[in-house]
Amino acid sequence: MQYDEIMVRYGELSTKGHNRKNFIDRLGSNVRDALHKFPEVKVHANPDRLHVSLNGANSDEVMRHLKLVFGIQNFSPSLKVDKNYDAVCKAAKEMIEEQVKHPITFKIETRRSDHHFEMDTFQMNRELGGYLLQQFPDLLTVDVHHPDLTLRVEIRLNGIFLTSEKVPGAGGLPVGTAGKGMMMLSGGIDSPVAAYLAMKRGVSVEMVHFFSPPYTSEQALAKAKELTGKLAHYCGSINFIQVPFTEIQETIKEKVPEGYLMTVQRRLMLRLAVALAEKRHGLAIFNGESLGQVASQTMQSMRAIEDVTNMPVLRPVLSYDKNEIIKIAKQIGTYDLSILPYEDCCTVFTPPSPKTMPRVDRARKYEQLIDVDGLMQKSLANIKITRIHAGEEFLNQNQDVFADLL
Ligand SMILES: Nc1ncnc2c1ncn2[C@@H]1O[C@H](COP(=O)(O)OP(=O)(O)OP(=O)(O)O)[C@@H](O)[C@H]1O
Numbered sequence: 001m002q003y004d005e006i007m008v009r010y011g012e013l014s015t016k017g018h019n020r021k022n023f024i025d026r027l028g029s030n031v032r033d034a035l036h037k038f039p040e041v042k043v044h045a046n047p048d049r050l051h052v053s054l055n056g057a058n059s060d061e062v063m064r065h066l067k068l069v070f071g072i073q074n075f076s077p078s079l080k081v082d083k084n085y086d087a088v089c090k091a092a093k094e095m096i097e098e099q100v101k102h103p104i105t106f107k108i109e110t111r112r113s114d115h116h117f118e119m120d121t122f123q124m125n126r127e128l129g130g131y132l133l134q135q136f137p138d139l140l141t142v143d144v145h146h147p148d149l150t151l152r153v154e155i156r157l158n159g160i161f162l163t164s165e166k167v168p169g170a171g172g173l174p175v176g177t178a179g180k181g182m183m184m185l186s187g188g189i190d191s192p193v194a195a196y197l198a199m200k201r202g203v204s205v206e207m208v209h210f211f212s213p214p215y216t217s218e219q220a221l222a223k224a225k226e227l228t229g230k231l232a233h234y235c236g237s238i239n240f241i242q243v244p245f246t247e248i249q250e251t252i253k254e255k256v257p258e259g260y261l262m263t264v265q266r267r268l269m270l271r272l273a274v275a276l277a278e279k280r281h282g283l284a285i286f287n288g289e290s291l292g293q294v295a296s297q298t299m300q301s302m303r304a305i306e307d308v309t310n311m312p313v314l315r316p317v318l319s320y321d322k323n324e325i326i327k328i329a330k331q332i333g334t335y336d337l338s339i340l341p342y343e344d345c346c347t348v349f350t351p352p353s354p355k356t357m358p359r360v361d362r363a364r365k366y367e368q369l370i371d372v373d374g375l376m377q378k379s380l381a382n383i384k385i386t387r388i389h390a391g392e393e394f395l396n397q398n399q400d401v402f403a404d405l406l
Contacts, residue, residue, distance in 0.1 A: 001098045003059040003077035006066065007163060008050040011073035011171050019177075024050075027071045027174040033236035034065045063167060068233050070200050071177075072169030076152075078161040085119060089131050091162050092151060096136055099165060105143035106132070112155040124153055173202030175235040180204045181314070182277045184269065184287040185240075186344050187223045190317055191288030192231060192334040193325050197316035198286045199234050206280065207238060208273045210245040220342035222394035229392035230334050237389045243272055244382050248375050255369040262354035263363045264370075266305040272376060274309045276383070284312040290325065291318050300357040307360050340395075 010027070028045030031052065035041050040055040041062060050072075054062060059077055066075060079095065081087040108129045110121040119127070128151075133140055154161040183195045183205040195205055209224045221242060228240045248268050256264045273285045289297045306313050317325050329335035 001059070001077075001079075001094065004054055004080035005078045005161060006052040006054065006059070006062065006075050007078055007161075008052065008066070008075040008169070009073045010049070011071055011169065012173060020047075023071065023174055023177055026176050027069070030069055030071070030174050030176070030235070031066065034069050035062060036236075037065075038062060066169070067167070068170055069174075070170050070172035070202070070234065071174035073171065074166045074169050076163040076166050078154075078163040080159045080161055083114075083117065083155070083160055085124075085127070088124075088128060088153065088160055088162065092128060092132060092153075093135055095151070095162060095164055096132060096140070100136070100139050100149065103139050103141070104148035105141050105146070106149040106151060107142060107144045107147040108132075108151050108153060110153040110155065114155050114157045117155045124155070128153065170200070170234070172200035175199050175202060176204045178202035178204075179283045180206065180281055181284045181286045182206055182208050182273050182280075182282040184273055184285065185209050185224055185227065186288065187220055187227065187338065187340075187342055188288065188344065189322075189329050189335065189338040190290060190325055192227045192338060193320075193328045193332070194286055194288040194316040195231050196234065196328065196332050196334075198314070199231070201316075203284075203286070204235065205231075205238060205286065206276075206282065207240045208243060208276055209240065210243050210269055210272070212244075212246040212249050215246065215249070216343050219395060220344065222396065223337060223340055223342050225386065225388060225394040226392070227334055227337050228388045229390065229394070230332070230337065232388055232390040232392070233333075237387055240386045240388050241276060242384045242386070243276075244379050245269070248370075248379060251370050251375060256366045258351045259353070259355045260358060260363060260366045261351045263301065263304050263358040264367050266301075267308045267363060267367060268372070268376070270305055270313070271308050271372070272379060274311050275376060275380060277311060284314050285309075286314050286316065288317055289315045290320055290322070298356050300359075301355075304358040304360050304363040307363065337395075 024045050024047065028043055028050060031050065032043050035043065038057040041057050042053040042055065044051045052062065063077065066072065079091045081091045108125045110124040112121050129142060133142065149164055152163040178201055181198055181203045183191065183198060185191045185195060185207040198205055207228050211221050225240055228238050232238045249265060252261060252264050270285065276282065277285060291297060326335060329338060
């Protein structure tokens with residue numbers, strides 16, 4: 001069914017007191033961004049609800065985009081009809097035909113802001129209800145207390161709007177309302193899910209990706225960028241910062257005892273991410289670590305790595321089981337990409353038996369064996385930033401995914 005307007009209900013915004021206006025303004029601009037492909041659409045973010053006037057845009061397509069915008073509790077597509085009772089009956093009949101496939105209970109709920117309209121709310125409820133019962137005797141029964149379907153009729157000055165379906169929104173908070181965070185994005189399963197969860201709580205993320213050519217391939221880099229394109233569906237576009245890491249890894253490999261290779265590498269990654277955050281007004285670092293999953297993800301290890309900064313390091317998937325993370329990865333469409341077998345710079349240089357309980361004092365001592373500042377400066381001087389838009393693709397589809405590994 002082609003609708004005329006979508007009425008959007010806010011999520012947690014209502015609990016945010018004086019910040020409410022900022023949240024609503026931000027949601028309004030995020031919705032405009034998400035719908036930028038539909039120039040005819042107009043978005044009005046009002047204090048109680050947000051209205052999307054479709055002006056002929058395909059309502060199914062618009063709703064598909066709207067479903068991904070954080071900060072929306074649910075929304076209802078509406079039909080706009082002429083201000084007469086016959087038009088209301090005709091449209092209501094069409095809606096029931098389209099949406100009701102088996103017997104249900106229903107009620108009509110009318111609101112009237114145009115008090116000059118010929119029928120009051122009570123009359124509209126009773127007469128339209130009676131009409132629909134007559135039209136669909138085998139499908140509809142009235143239940144005014146707990147109906148399966150509520151058909152809302154809003155009599156406004158500029159027309160009558162009919163709404164029934166309630167489509168669940170993405171929940172969460174509008175992206176941007178929590179400030180900016182630097183997301184350490186690998187090509188794996190966990191960090192894209194962590195990025196999604198951070199965005200869901202209102203964080204505007206910038207991706208930081210470490211790559212080590214020639215040990216890691218162009219395709220591995222392209223995969224991380226393409227994952228960013230998938231995640232950009234939730235916010236419009238995301239900055240992707242690629243940080244060269246080869247020289248740092250080679251130096252660490254040469255100078256640091258094997259048991260601490262992984263810890264010192266991670267310390268350098270974190271130092272670089274923090275340096276970028278400080279330069280780019282980021283407030284925290286996000287990563288995809290989950291407690292106990294691998295050697296670097298014990299609490300001792302986190303302590304020995306986090307030692308390099310006092311900036312918060314936030315781990316949205318910390319307490320999730322792998323299966324739970326995979327389930328979300330599938331829902332958000334990153335899983336199939338994440339499991340493509342391209343190498344990550346961490347795995348290439350991971351020693352056979354990294355310390356699961358590294359000591360902070362030793363990590364500090366071994367780190368002193370390399371020129372931390374000099375190496376960081378070189379790496380930071382060669383970063384590349386790409387603005388990646390929703391759905392952008394980077395992987396060369398024709399290339400054999402295994403070719404790089406041989
Ligand atoms: N090349 C990289 N660039 C940026 N961040 C990285 C990179 N490799 C690892 N990380 C960060 O470190 C975290 C832990 O990485 P690790 O490889 O130990 O674990 P993982 O559980 O396989 O994570 P993922 O599935 O996200 O790769 C990642 O979730 C990510 O946040």
